[in-house]
Amino acid sequence: MRSKKKDYLSRFKNQATYYLMCAPGMLWLFFFSIVPMAGILMAFQDYKPKKGIWGSPFIGWENFEYLFSMKDAQNVILNTVIIAFAKIVLNMIVPLAFALMLNEVRRVRLKKAVQTIVYLPHFLSWVILASVMTNIFGYDGIVNLIRGLFGQEKAVFLSDAGFFRWFIILTDVWKEFGYNAVIYLAALTGINPTLYEASAIDGAGRWKQTVHITLPSLSTTIVLLTVLALGNILNAGFDQVFNTYNPMVYSSVDILDTWVYRIGLTKLQFSLATAAGLFKSMVSFVLIIVSYSLAYKFADYTIF
Amino acid sequence: MIETQTISRRLFLTVNTILLVLLAFTCLYPIWYTFCLSFSDKAATNAGWVTLYPIGFTTAAYGEIIKDTAFFNSFKISLERVFIGTPLTLIIVIMIAYPLSRSQREFHGRNVTMWIVVFCMLFNGGTIPWYMCMKNYGMMDNMAGLILSGSLPVYNVILMMNFFRNFPKDVEEAAIMDGAGKWRTLFQIVVPCSKSVIATITLFVSVYYWNEYFQGLVLSNSESHYPLQTYIRQIVVSIPMGVNLTTEQMIKMNQLSNKSLNAAKVFITIIPMLAVYPFIQKYFVTGIMIGSVKE
Numbered sequence: 001m002r003s004k005k006k007d008y009l010s011r012f013k014n015q016a017t018y019y020l021m022c023a024p025g026m027l028w029l030f031f032f033s034i035v036p037m038a039g040i041l042m043a044f045q046d047y048k049p050k051k052g053i054w055g056s057p058f059i060g061w062e063n064f065e066y067l068f069s070m071k072d073a074q075n076v077i078l079n080t081v082i083i084a085f086a087k088i089v090l091n092m093i094v095p096l097a098f099a100l101m102l103n104e105v106r107r108v109r110l111k112k113a114v115q116t117i118v119y120l121p122h123f124l125s126w127v128i129l130a131s132v133m134t135n136i137f138g139y140d141g142i143v144n145l146i147r148g149l150f151g152q153e154k155a156v157f158l159s160d161a162g163f164f165r166w167f168i169i170l171t172d173v174w175k176e177f178g179y180n181a182v183i184y185l186a187a188l189t190g191i192n193p194t195l196y197e198a199s200a201i202d203g204a205g206r207w208k209q210t211v212h213i214t215l216p217s218l219s220t221t222i223v224l225l226t227v228l229a230l231g232n233i234l235n236a237g238f239d240q241v242f243n244t245y246n247p248m249v250y251s252s253v254d255i256l257d258t259w260v261y262r263i264g265l266t267k268l269q270f271s272l273a274t275a276a277g278l279f280k281s282m283v284s285f286v287l288i289i290v291s292y293s294l295a296y297k298f299a300d301y302t303i304f
Numbered sequence: 305m306i307e308t309q310t311i312s313r314r315l316f317l318t319v320n321t322i323l324l325v326l327l328a329f330t331c332l333y334p335i336w337y338t339f340c341l342s343f344s345d346k347a348a349t350n351a352g353w354v355t356l357y358p359i360g361f362t363t364a365a366y367g368e369i370i371k372d373t374a375f376f377n378s379f380k381i382s383l384e385r386v387f388i389g390t391p392l393t394l395i396i397v398i399m400i401a402y403p404l405s406r407s408q409r410e411f412h413g414r415n416v417t418m419w420i421v422v423f424c425m426l427f428n429g430g431t432i433p434w435y436m437c438m439k440n441y442g443m444m445d446n447m448a449g450l451i452l453s454g455s456l457p458v459y460n461v462i463l464m465m466n467f468f469r470n471f472p473k474d475v476e477e478a479a480i481m482d483g484a485g486k487w488r489t490l491f492q493i494v495v496p497c498s499k500s501v502i503a504t505i506t507l508f509v510s511v512y513y514w515n516e517y518f519q520g521l522v523l524s525n526s527e528s529h530y531p532l533q534t535y536i537r538q539i540v541v542s543i544p545m546g547v548n549l550t551t552e553q554m555i556k557m558n559q560l561s562n563k564s565l566n567a568a569k570v571f572i573t574i575i576p577m578l579a580v581y582p583f584i585q586k587y588f589v590t591g592i593m594i595g596s597v598k599e
Binding site: 116129178 | 313316317320321323324325327328330331332334335337338341350351352353355395396397399400402403404406410411412413414417420421424426427428429430431432433434435436437438441452453454455456458461485486487490511514515516517518522533534536537540563566567570573574577581582585589
């Protein structure tokens, strides 16, 4: 009887300890992630800063109706999807190609050196990279210097809307390809070497080995990463665009997040900006749920 | 291998190596370029003559920075943010990741807690509600805002949790047999054996605090409260928003700015990263891999 009571007590103590360990993190989450969600109400209100969130009148879906009727908003959503989609596709293909190329290198030191260097841009902020890119692609930058050597005139790249969209997409791929290759490289080391030996005896060259052994072995990883990336279709990269763009290229690279920032925090149309932000959050949330359940179904993948 | 393959194979390997070295070069070059600009003569940088090495070597830009109190003030704010924020975040992440790595049977609140945490990772209220809320909390213009307003980094919690999950059970059981409580098991047994994941998350969190500029921008009423990245953004990304410049105006603006000085500031901002990077990079690959695999 006594031992049972003691047992119960220690079990209670264990549970209490676990809850206590979670407490700081949960409090942080509560005040800085969950409480701000209450502000979503503003999307359904005609929010007036003077009246506050509890005093402003509710107007239903009016903000959303207005939002989707705006030409600006339609353009911005289109830009977002185009840029994000291109990034998703290229951020899968380029790191994969890079991992396969690196895998062919037999000199260990070269391999290590290349690997270490290509991770570096991932850790530099877009603020820094934007300033460097402006120097490189600017009017007096290197790109124009090289063009000059070939007898071409200086071009003003950074106000060229057509150029800028590709600039955004490709510089992002450049920044992240090394880091994105980490998972592929790890998967490559996991392939059973006897498969290669057996195929070599059967007369398969390196190219055939790549097509028939390496790629099929990576297929689960490739599908998994692609599916998980689908949740990012409205995430075109705020930090990058926000730090590199300028009013002359709004037509091709203004994305949802940057637009929300401008109408919300500089033009102070809080309700409209909240509605646009909520639209993005909702779509992303649904897509992520779908992609994660797909990932679970096909690859048995769970994040927790 | 078969003899006839050697020539094409060798050719492939050569081309492959050249391409890889070129790729690596493009990743290093922007940093090197910034370095060269910062040590070049102002006239040479503004004319765009610098390519592979400093032209008209001078330390004038750095001499100018030493007198720049605004720059050092921002530098100090960023350092403080990293050195207070990183250990704080790390402890909170470790503490919440450990109970979450238990099974539902061991910790009855595990699944509910996990759902809340993951929900917060996948869904957010958007920038505007977040901003209003931070304003109400009084997070403007202070260190608390710069450290806390990003909320709990859930991705790192999951990484840490998956690592703890793969921790050998018998070691923990032995510790408990010897009379260690949960706290002691966590901080004296589990944590000392988790160096790679802790190094990885230390890297991620400190890089986050060092690189973060947005909170500094919207939560500061005056430039004297800017962290370094926000300060850099202010001087470098100086094209005014909402104003439609003509192409000629843009070229002129580009030529008027002091590129050497800006490059020097940017380079100093990168230095801490470059200094830490070689020591930590060997950990993070294993850290990510172990953390993202779950048994």
